[in-house]
Amino acid sequence: xxxxxxxxxxxxxxxxxxxxxxYDVVGYDVVKDPTAQIKLLDTIKDxxxxxxxxxxxxxxxxxxxxxxxxxxxxxxxxxxxYSIVQQVLTEINQHVDQTQLVVLISTVLxxxxxxxxxxxxxxxxxxxxxxxxxxGSVKWDMVNPECLIVGTEDGSATGDAxxxxxxxxxxxxxxxxxxxxxxxxxxxIKVFYNTFISAKIGLVNMIQDVAEKNGNIDVDVVTDALKAxxxxxxxxxxxxxxxxxxxxCHPRDNIALRFLAERLELGYDxxxxxxxxxxxxxxxxxxxxxxxxxxxxxxxxxxxxxYKPYVEYTIGSYSELVGHFVEQAGVSLTYVDPLTGxxxxxxxxxxxxxxxNARITYEGTGVDGSQQGWYFEPVAGxxxxxxxxxxxxxxxxxxxxxxxxxxx
Ligand SMILES: NC(=O)c1ccc[n+]([C@@H]2O[C@H](COP(=O)([O-])OP(=O)(O)OC[C@H]3O[C@@H](n4cnc5c(N)ncnc54)[C@H](O)[C@@H]3O)[C@@H](O)[C@H]2O)c1
Numbered sequence: 001x002x003x004x005x006x007x008x009x010x011x012x013x014x015x016x017x018x019x020x021x022x023y024d025v026v027g028y029d030v031v032k033d034p035t036a037q038i039k040l041l042d043t044i045k046d047x048x049x050x051x052x053x054x055x056x057x058x059x060x061x062x063x064x065x066x067x068x069x070x071x072x073x074x075x076x077x078x079x080x081x082y083s084i085v086q087q088v089l090t091e092i093n094q095h096v097d098q099t100q101l102v103v104l105i106s107t108v109l110x111x112x113x114x115x116x117x118x119x120x121x122x123x124x125x126x127x128x129x130x131x132x133x134x135x136g137s138v139k140w141d142m143v144n145p146e147c148l149i150v151g152t153e154d155g156s157a158t159g160d161a162x163x164x165x166x167x168x169x170x171x172x173x174x175x176x177x178x179x180x181x182x183x184x185x186x187x188x189i190k191v192f193y194n195t196f197i198s199a200k201i202g203l204v205n206m207i208q209d210v211a212e213k214n215g216n217i218d219v220d221v222v223t224d225a226l227k228a229x230x231x232x233x234x235x236x237x238x239x240x241x242x243x244x245x246x247x248x249c250h251p252r253d254n255i256a257l258r259f260l261a262e263r264l265e266l267g268y269d270x271x272x273x274x275x276x277x278x279x280x281x282x283x284x285x286x287x288x289x290x291x292x293x294x295x296x297x298x299x300x301x302x303x304x305x306x307y308k309p310y311v312e313y314t315i316g317s318y319s320e321l322v323g324h325f326v327e328q329a330g331v332s333l334t335y336v337d338p339l340t341g342x343x344x345x346x347x348x349x350x351x352x353x354x355x356x357n358a359r360i361t362y363e364g365t366g367v368d369g370s371q372q373g374w375y376f377e378p379v380a381g382x383x384x385x386x387x388x389x390x391x392x393x394x395x396x397x398x399x400x401x402x403x404x405x406x407x408x
Contacts, residue, residue, distance in 0.1 A: 002023070003019055003023045004026055004028065004048050004055065005038070005057065006027070006028050006054065006056045006057070007028075007057040007058035007059070007088070007106070008029040008033060009058075009059065010138070011131065011138060012029070012105070013027070013033060013036055014138040014142065015057065015105075015133075015139075016055070018143060018171060019171060020037065021171075023167075026038060026041055026051070028043070028047035044091045044095065048092055048096055048100070052100060052101065053164075054092060054096065054100060054103065054124070055104075056085065056102065056104045056105060056106060058085055059084055060080040060081060062080055063078055063081075066078060080107065080108060080109065082108065082117065085104070085106055085117060086117065086120055089117060089120035089121055090120045092121070092124075093120055093122060093123050093124070098123070098125065101125045101127060102121050102124050102125065102127070103127050103129045104117060104127070109187065109191060111187070113183040113184070113186075113187060114184060118183065127164055128150075130189075130190035132145055132146050132190070132193055142171075143172055143173045144172070144176075145172070146193075147176050147178065148165060148172075148176050148177070149179050149189050150164055150165065150178060150181075151181055151186025152180065152181075153182065153183065154406075154407070155181045155182035155185060156180075202270060204219075206266070206270055207222050210260065210266070213265065237364060240360055240388070241387070242388045243319070243322075243387055246316045246321075247308065247315065247316045248307075248315045249316075250316065251278070251316045255275065258275070278318075278321075282318060285353070286325030286328075286329065292400075293326075293332075296351065298349055299331070299348070299350050300351045300353065301333075301350040301352045302334075302336070303336055303337075303376075305320065305337035305340045305342050306340050306356075308356065309356040309357070309362075310367070310369075310372075318355070319355040320335075322353065334346065347379060349380065349383075350378075351382070352383070352384045354384060354388065356372065357369075357388040358372035359372070359390070360390070380397060382397045383398045386399065387402040389401035389402070
């Protein structure tokens with residue numbers, strides 16, 4: 001394989017040097033690093049000519065004000081600057097053909113590749129391949145990545161995705177898993193990976209603040225307990241999107257922590273944002289039901305009123321929160337849940353929200369969630385909205401997997 005790296009900076013150069021241990025690699029950068037251990041050419045044309053794979057790791061800078069070394073929370077939200085990537089891709093496009101694969105590494109927000117970047121490459125093939133790499137350990141991270149992220153137009157493991165994965169095989173030391181998705185999904189994996197880390201750090205540092213202000217707390221005793229909580233905290237549970245957090249404890253615990261943050265004068269209210277998001281996520285789901293109800297002239301039925309399946313409790317029920325917003329929009333609403341006494345017979349078509357999913361809720365708990373069936377027999381012509389995305393297609397009905405907007 002003949003490889004080019006365009007943009008040989010903090011990420012591109014060490015990665016190109018690692019690749020050069022296995023492949024013929026050249027690079028191009030507007031600034032030539034004299035210590036580079038690969039050949040740096042004078043123009044993009046020279047660098048890409050005759051190359052099978054052309055990696056692009058040029059900057060997607062932010063306004064210097066947004067660096068994070070000074071307060072940034074009150075600055076207006078702002079996208080990265082894509083002008084360098086666009087300019088570089090446009091120039092690469094002038095010197096390539098369909099035998100060549102352009103692989104963009106630079107970090108971009110979801111939707112950017114499809115709308116703004118891939119259209120710059122009309123003459124060659126294109127893949128988005130962001131890296132999960134940190135400064136200080138670039139070369140080690142490169143060969144021991146958490147995963148390989150490969151974005152293609154429709155998310156299929158096309159020949160190009162396979163070609164790229166095969167390219168990495170001799171380089172990688174840890175035989176990483178591969179996550180192949182659409183360009184947009186690959187963009188999401190990258191930015192939510194990073195911001196998930198920010199959220200985790202924000203949370204554990206809040207415990208540090210509580211320790212400082214409350215007294216009698218060693219933050220490590222608390223975080224060590226959470227680190228060891230592999231059932232619910234550090235494992236894969238609660239990483240399936242669906243209905244929101246619910247029950248007698250969680251919402252009110254969040255509100256109580258808001259009170260604690262105020263009493264201890266922490267100076268911020270992390271859980272206000274989390275509870276506000278919960279409210280708005282329920283509203284967004286309700287508005288989807290409302291729009292389907294209006295489109296099809298059907299009432300709304302929420303399948304599952306208790307805060308989770310197999311219990312009769314409705315306290316802190318996310319179903320009821322969604323229902324609140326449905327009713328606020330003036331649409332007829334019925335709950336069906338045998339355990340809460342909501343046993344109305346639904347004998348007309350409806351927009352049905354599949355709020356309960358025992359299999360996902362009880363996964364890993366020793367409770368068999370696979371036995372939950374329908375609480376009533378849906379009528380032909382119904383529109384089923386499944387936020388857990390497990391309901392199969394049903395003849396005579398429309399099944400919508402809420403949260404999956406991939407084109408089928
Ligand atoms: N540094 C990391 O750990 C890391 C990790 C993952 C992703 N990323 C992403 O990778 C991209 C590059 O990051 P970086 O840290 O290497 O940035 P960087 O600024 O260190 O390197 C970018 C390089 O591109 C060069 N460049 C600028 N304009 C150019 C042009 N028109 N033509 C050719 N080269 C040009 C610069 O001279 C520089 O050497 C960014 O989108 C970043 O978000 C970085």
